[in-house]
Amino acid sequence: IGLAWLARDYTDRTLDVAIDAPARIQPRQTIDIGLTVGNIAPGEKAHVTLAAVDVGILQLTSFKSPAPADWYFGKRRLGVALRDGYGNLIAAAEGGPVTIRQGGDEAAAGRHLGGLDASSVKTVSLFSGVVEVGEGGRVTVPLEVPDFNGRLRLMAVAWSKSAVGSADTDMTVRDPVVSQVTLPRFLAPGDEAHVTVSVHNVDGPVGNYNVTFEAAGAAGMDGGGKPFQMARDAKRDLTWSLTGDGVGVGALTLTIEGPDGLKLERDWEIAVRPAQAVTSRQISSRIQAGQKSTLTGSIMDDFVPGSGEAMVTLSSRPEMGLAKLLKSLSRYPYGCAEQTTSRALPLLYVSEIAESLGVAENSVLLRGRVQDAIRRLFNMQRSDGSFGLWNAHSDREEWLSAYVMDFLTQARELKYPVPEYPYQRGLKWLKSSVDNTSYSRANLPARTYALYVLARTGQVRKSDLRYLYDTQLQSIPTALGRAQLGAALALSGDKRRASAAFISATRSWDRGDRFWKDWWHWDYGTGTRDMAATVYLATLSGIEEGDWPDYARKLADRVNKNRYLSTQEKAWLILAARELGTAESVRVAVRGKTLPESERPIYVRFGEDEMRDGVVVANHGDKPIWQNVTYSGIPRDEMPAEDEGFAVFRAFYTLDGKKAKLNKVRQGDTLVAVIHGESTSKRDQQAMVVDLLPAGFELENERLEGGRDREELRWLGELTPTTHEELRDDRYVAAFAMNRWGNQTFKFAYLVRAVSPGKFTLPAVYVEDMYQPTYFARTRMSRVTILPAK
Numbered sequence: 001i002g003l004a005w006l007a008r009d010y011t012d013r014t015l016d017v018a019i020d021a022p023a024r025i026q027p028r029q030t031i032d033i034g035l036t037v038g039n040i041a042p043g044e045k046a047h048v049t050l051a052a053v054d055v056g057i058l059q060l061t062s063f064k065s066p067a068p069a070d071w072y073f074g075k076r077r078l079g080v081a082l083r084d085g086y087g088n089l090i091a092a093a094e095g096g097p098v099t100i101r102q103g104g105d106e107a108a109a110g111r112h113l114g115g116l117d118a119s120s121v122k123t124v125s126l127f128s129g130v131v132e133v134g135e136g137g138r139v140t141v142p143l144e145v146p147d148f149n150g151r152l153r154l155m156a157v158a159w160s161k162s163a164v165g166s167a168d169t170d171m172t173v174r175d176p177v178v179s180q181v182t183l184p185r186f187l188a189p190g191d192e193a194h195v196t197v198s199v200h201n202v203d204g205p206v207g208n209y210n211v212t213f214e215a216a217g218a219a220g221m222d223g224g225g226k227p228f229q230m231a232r233d234a235k236r237d238l239t240w241s242l243t244g245d246g247v248g249v250g251a252l253t254l255t256i257e258g259p260d261g262l263k264l265e266r267d268w269e270i271a272v273r274p275a276q277a278v279t280s281r282q283i284s285s286r287i288q289a290g291q292k293s294t295l296t297g298s299i300m301d302d303f304v305p306g307s308g309e310a311m312v313t314l315s316s317r318p319e320m321g322l323a324k325l326l327k328s329l330s331r332y333p334y335g336c337a338e339q340t341t342s343r344a345l346p347l348l349y350v351s352e353i354a355e356s357l358g359v360a361e362n363s364v365l366l367r368g369r370v371q372d373a374i375r376r377l378f379n380m381q382r383s384d385g386s387f388g389l390w391n392a393h394s395d396r397e398e399w400l401s402a403y404v405m406d407f408l409t410q411a412r413e414l415k416y417p418v419p420e421y422p423y424q425r426g427l428k429w430l431k432s433s434v435d436n437t438s439y440s441r442a443n444l445p446a447r448t449y450a451l452y453v454l455a456r457t458g459q460v461r462k463s464d465l466r467y468l469y470d471t472q473l474q475s476i477p478t479a480l481g482r483a484q485l486g487a488a489l490a491l492s493g494d495k496r497r498a499s500a501a502f503i504s505a506t507r508s509w510d511r512g513d514r515f516w517k518d519w520w521h522w523d524y525g526t527g528t529r530d531m532a533a534t535v536y537l538a539t540l541s542g543i544e545e546g547d548w549p550d551y552a553r554k555l556a557d558r559v560n561k562n563r564y565l566s567t568q569e570k571a572w573l574i575l576a577a578r579e580l581g582t583a584e585s586v587r588v589a590v591r592g593k594t595l596p597e598s599e600r601p602i603y604v605r606f607g608e609d610e611m612r613d614g615v616v617v618a619n620h621g622d623k624p625i626w627q628n629v630t631y632s633g634i635p636r637d638e639m640p641a642e643d644e645g646f647a648v649f650r651a652f653y654t655l656d657g658k659k660a661k662l663n664k665v666r667q668g669d670t671l672v673a674v675i676h677g678e679s680t681s682k683r684d685q686q687a688m689v690v691d692l693l694p695a696g697f698e699l700e701n702e703r704l705e706g707g708r709d710r711e712e713l714r715w716l717g718e719l720t721p722t723t724h725e726e727l728r729d730d731r732y733v734a735a736f737a738m739n740r741w742g743n744q745t746f747k748f749a750y751l752v753r754a755v756s757p758g759k760f761t762l763p764a765v766y767v768e769d770m771y772q773p774t775y776f777a778r779t780r781m782s783r784v785t786i787l788p789a790k
Contacts, residue, residue, distance in 0.1 A: 003078065010073040015039050015046065015158045015165025024172040027148045037137040037158045037165065046133040048158040050141045052126040055151040055170065065155045068164040121185065122268070124148045133158070147266050149174050175264055176203040177230075177256055179211075183268060184695045184756040185729045187219065187244035188275040189304060191695050193758035194788065197238045197254065201230045207259035213240045218272035218306075219250025230258070241758075244272040244695075247307045247634055273730060274304060275692065275763040275781060276639055280328070280632035282321055284560060287619040287627050295629060297611035303633025308608040313628040314617065315601035316584040317549070318556040320532075322577040323603050324630040325570045326350060334688070334733065336389050336724065337380045337400055338524055339770075341407045342571035344373035348410055350578050370416060377404050378422045385422075385429030390724040390735070398433060399523045402449035405430055409456050430454055434464065439472055445481040445523045448488070455488035462492045469497045478523060479505040479530035483537045490541035499545040505534045506546060522686070524568045524771045531555050532572040539579045552580050564773040577601075587620040594620070608633075638781050639764070645775030648677035650691065650765040652752075657715035662762065662782065667789040669754045670700065672713065673732070675765055676747040677777065684739045685769045686723075689748060691732045692763035696786040699727045700751035713749075720746040735770070757788045 020034030033050060040046045057063075128141045145152075155168045180198040187193060199211060209230050215221035220243040228236055244250075252268040287293045300308040311323035329343050351366045380387050380394070386401040388394025405426045412418040430450040437443045448468065454460040465488050476482050486501030509531045535551050559565070559573060585599045595602060606615055619625050652660040653672045660671050675689055693699065724735040732750045746767075762784045768776035 005075050007075075008073075010069070011039075012041075013073065013163045014069045015160065015163045017048070017156050017158045017165040017167040019050075019154050019156055019167050019169050021154055021169060021171050024174060025145065026175055027145050027173050030142050030144050033141045033143055033154065035133075035139050035141060035156055035158075037133045037139075039163065039165075040133070040137055040160055041162050044160045044162060046137070046158055046160040047130050048133055048139060048141075048156055049130055050128040050143070051155045052124070052143055052145075052152045052171075053155070054124045054148070055153050057123055057125070058153060065153065065166065065168040066157050067166050068157060068159065069166065072164060122146070122148065124150075124152060126152075145173060149178050149180075174202065177201050177209075177258065177262070177264060179254060179256060179264070179266065181254060181266075181268070182756070183242075183252075183270060184758075185698065186271040186273050187242070187250070187695045188273060188761040188763070189244045189247060191244040191758065191760045193242045193695060193756050193760070195240050195242045195756075197240070199230070199236045199238065199256065201232055201234050204230070204232075204262060205259040206231050209256065209258045211238055211257075212255045213238075214253045214255075215242065216251045216253075218246040218248040219243065219252065219270055220245040221252070242270075247272055247274050247304055274307065274634040275761040276635055278307070278632050279635050279639075280324060280630055282324060282560065282628065282630045284318070284626065284628045286624045287617060288624050289619055289622050292616055292618045293627055295606075295611065295615040295617065297608065297614070299631045300608050300611055300633065302636055303608075304636055306608065308611070308631065308633035310606045310611050310615075311630045311632070312590075312604045312606065312615070312617065313601050313626075313630075314586055314588050314604075315626050315628070316586055316623065317580075318553050318560075318626055319601055319628045320556045320559045320573050320577045321628055321630060322350070322574055322601065323605075323628075324632070325565070325574050325577075327630075327632070328565075329567065329570050329574070334726075335376060336735070336770075337377060337387050337397070337404055338389065339567050340373050340376050340380075341404050342567035344370050345407045345410070345571050346574040346578070348407075348414055348416075350574060367416070370411060374408065374411060374416065374418060377408070378419060380404075381422055381426065385425035385427075386433075387426075394723070397522075398437075398443070398446035399449060401426070401433075402430060402446055402453055403524075405453050406449070406456075409453055413456075427454070427457060427459065431459065439468075439475075441475055441477055444472060444476045445478050448476060448481040448485045452484040452488040452491075455491040460488065460492065462494070465489050465492055466494065466497065469501060473501060473504055477508075478525055479508045479527075480523065480525060480533045482508065483530075483534040486543070487537040487541050490543070495543075498541060499543050502534065502538045502541075502543050503546055505530075506551065509534070522684075522771075524566070526566065526569060526772065528555075528558055528562065528565070529569045529572050531558065532569065532576045536572060536576040536579050539576075549580075552576070562774075564776075566771045566773050568771060584623065585621070586625055588625070589618040589620060591615055639778070641764070641778055641780045643680075643777040645681035645683075645769070646677060646679055646687075646767045646777035648675065648689070648765060648767045648777040648779060650675045650779060655712060662784045665696075665754045665784060665786045667754050667757050667786055671697075671752050671754070672716070672749055673752055674716070674747070674749045676745070677767060678745045679738050679775075680744075681769075681775050682740050682744065683769075683772070683775070685737070685775065686771055687736055687738060687746075687767055688770050689732075689734045689736075689746070689765065689767045691750075691765040693730050693732070693752065694760040694762045694784045696754055696756040696758055696760045696784065697752040698729075698755050699732060700753055701727060716749055717747070719749055722748070754786045757786050759783065759785050 016038035018036040025031055035048055037046050037048060124146060126143055131139055131141055133139045150173060152171050152173055153168060154171055158165045178200045182196045184193050210225045210227045212225040213221055214223050222241045226238050250270045250272055254266045256264040313319045313323050347366055347370050351363050380391055382388055382392050382396060386396045387404045389397055408418055408423055430453055434447060434450050437447055451460055451465060469485060482501050482505035486498045489498035489501060509527050532555060535548060535555055538548055585597050586602055587597045588595055590604055651674050654660055655670060675691060679685060720736055722734045722736050726733040734748050762782040764779045764781050766778040
């Protein structure tokens, strides 16, 4: 008894594809690649795609060229298998915890630094899109080959109504004189890197050569040409000093000139990333009717040149700093489900403000950011329709799932493309959570939020809302939960109960038994968040009972006194500020130009040079107006160490556990960075550690648990489990949970390799509670020197 595969001749279902490409070309040109598709059935049309990818990238994952004929017509593995799995069991004494390999693409944003603005590493991945095959089965596809030396794999896939086919071939891309440049991935202002340029005369003429390397923008170079003679197949190593002179992007140009008019130019970009995050100062004042206010640029002297800016808000009532909030959210570089939603939700409604503040260049890019958030969030949706904090394998988060679905529902209402199937799956989960969860105090905030989202979609039973109001209103432990119940009742037409629910919410903004202390049922909330959300939802619902303008003023006072705000607080504050608008019209002139009269706050952004020239704001109205100015930039001086609810320390060690000397690191050395500390606030916390790298270091792309022999690093001891971990080009990020009954200490470690000789800034490491960002700690900055390899 057995099974056999019955093979069949699928020649009539297979297209014959051929690629006509030269074996070798030079880079920086457009090359026409000929494709021929044979065996097309009479009366059918064929289409083809062509991809060209760096072979080095493909080798990282042992990528195989696409072969649709093998996929559809090849021999399949049997669908049923019997085996004894006992031998695959892991003995408890031998096994270790599994580490899920995960990484990012992406608290108080004032302490966070955004990602790199440019990359010095060039990769090639070209794609033609779908191209229709012409007469005779031939088509020509142009490829724009960039500045690249190496091998490209050309992969063609063709199909018609009844057949498929594919082909692949390699093509060498190379200059006659090949240059290899070793650049750091980024720099910081004040860094000095020693850059080596290796020149190899493969096919170029013999004779005198001159190589120049120049920098512009935020980077500098000890310029000047380096002349020398080269024979055929000769090699030469040249060195320049590359410096970080500002903040932004540096443009690098390498020029090789040789005999017979040979001239080759290559370009790179390198990010000059500040070693410290953006800080901001906010100054509020009143301008009386008919009076003027003069803003000076003296504060800009405290910032790194080129990094400062000022955002001015003019309104008839105290303002919550919407401009500052929106800007800081846009800079927040990390992306769990809560943070992704909090960054994108305000953009649904304040696109015109965001565009004027430079958060995005235009409305198209803003919509793109919202669409990216939608895509990212669905990647975090679990199989049951709920959402996890970091990915689809994270634990289910009831309140967070309702928050995500709230954003997706509003995006859908505003005609953003929201995939139907996963969206309906999320709504189905919300319905089941309402039907299947108890009325316990712990479940009520998530339950009321789910009911509010279902009310927005018209899928809630009015009886459920009224029963919850009549029997459980005073048991709902958060003001936001009561406000969301009120908003759901308003949507269902029950304004009497809705108004009473909102009034109840105003009496529970500052309850002493804040719900977030129960870490297993977090709603990511604070009193400020609840206050902002209540004001927003009440205004949106048209609730007249209650002194909402007075609550808005109190909210503005609270915000202006807070040093740091969480992403939750910022998102709801922006929505509240936008919904409230301004009570009366504002008539002003700025720098002598009269602005259009507006019943909403007016936002104006000024660069560093404009502020140094002085900005005059004139109130042309007959009543006083409020002026809120937010100055932001990279601090010129090093920020001191701080510890507010946390303590954190960092040290570097050799692989055998000895303390490394950071002034004598050798190029090629591998070090172990160890971060340890403790929470001194004794609270339940969702914390994050961020360690920015010095420019000369690169993270080793391996986890300590799986990449190295445990015996080699046994001196590390036990490390703290992470809920999320990222190894980025310029930083190490670890998120972790702490509870007040457990261990209050933490310890993390990662591997770095010294790759670029030079002298570099060693940024501070910091830790913070992502949702109570007043609790944080930061070390001092330092320096590291990397010596050339021996």
